[in-house]
Amino acid sequence: MDAAESAFRLLCTGPAPLALDCAAIGHGLPRRRVTLIELRNLLLAKRTAKAARDAVWRQLVIAAQAHGAAWVLGAVGVGLPGLRRAAGKLMKDYTGDPDDIDSEVLAGFTARLKTIDPDAGSLAIRLMREAQIAGAKVRTAELDYATRTRPQWESFEPRQADRGHEDLVLAEAVRDGILTGEEASLILSTRLDDMRLHEVADQLGESYFRVFRARQRAESALISWLNARHTRKKAEICEQSQTPSAKNRPENPL
Numbered sequence: 001m002d003a004a005e006s007a008f009r010l011l012c013t014g015p016a017p018l019a020l021d022c023a024a025i026g027h028g029l030p031r032r033r034v035t036l037i038e039l040r041n042l043l044l045a046k047r048t049a050k051a052a053r054d055a056v057w058r059q060l061v062i063a064a065q066a067h068g069a070a071w072v073l074g075a076v077g078v079g080l081p082g083l084r085r086a087a088g089k090l091m092k093d094y095t096g097d098p099d100d101i102d103s104e105v106l107a108g109f110t111a112r113l114k115t116i117d118p119d120a121g122s123l124a125i126r127l128m129r130e131a132q133i134a135g136a137k138v139r140t141a142e143l144d145y146a147t148r149t150r151p152q153w154e155s156f157e158p159r160q161a162d163r164g165h166e167d168l169v170l171a172e173a174v175r176d177g178i179l180t181g182e183e184a185s186l187i188l189s190t191r192l193d194d195m196r197l198h199e200v201a202d203q204l205g206e207s208y209f210r211v212f213r214a215r216q217r218a219e220s221a222l223i224s225w226l227n228a229r230h231t232r233k234k235a236e237i238c239e240q241s242q243t244p245s246a247k248n249r250p251e252n253p254l
Helices: 002-011 036-044 050-067 069-090 098-113 123-154 166-175 181-192 197-204 208-242
Strands: 019-021 033-035
Touching (some): 019 050, 033 036, 036 069, 050 069, 069 098, 197 208
8 A cells, every 4th residue: 555655645735736725625725726645644533524524525526436446546546544444454373475355455445446436425434344354354354265175185195305395286286186276376375485466467467356266266166176086085084994904804604
C-alpha cells in the first residue's frame, strides 16, 4: 500500500491537486476547496460529524465513477488508513506474502468503488467491508493451502537434504499431467523459494491478479491429487495388513 500512498500524495500536490469544494458539501467542513490529503485528515478527526464523512464519500464515489483513474486513486488514498487497518487484522497468524492480502484488499475496494450506488449511505463502511472480504479470501486460501498441503508434502519419500522433497512431488505431478511445467514452476518459486507473487507477475508481464488466480487453480488441482494419492496409499497399506503373508498361512493338510 506504500505505492498507493506515494501516488496519492503526488496527485495532491502541484498546481492542480485533487480537491473537493467543501463549501458546497457543508456539514461544518472548511468553506473552500480542500485537497484530498487534507480532507483525509479532516475525516479522521473525531470532531468531524458522520454526516460530513458520508457527504465527502458520496462526492468521492461520484468523482471516481465519472472521472476515472486519478479519482479512483484519490478515493483509495483517502481510504488508506481504513484499508491498512483491514489488511493488518487479516495479517494475524498469516504465513503467506503480505503483499497478497494488501493487493486483494485494494482490489476489492476499487472494484466496489466503481459500481456502488453513491446514494447508498455509509459508503466508507460498505467499501471497507468489500475490501476486507476480498482480503479474507486470500487469507482463507493461504491457510487452507498450508493446512491441507504441508501434511501431504511430509507424507512422501524420499527426501533431499538440500531442499526437501516438495520439488520432487511437483515434478511427479507434472509427469502425471496434474500440473503444467509453468504451474509447477509458479508454485515452486512463490511457495518454496520465497519469491513474491508480484515479482513473478512482473517477470511474466502479466497482471498480479491473473497470476494469483492461476496459482490458486494449480494448487487446488495439486491438493486434490495429493489427497487422492494419500487415500490410495492408505487403502493399499490397509489391504496389505489384512492379507496374510505366505509365511503365516496355515499349511494345507491335504
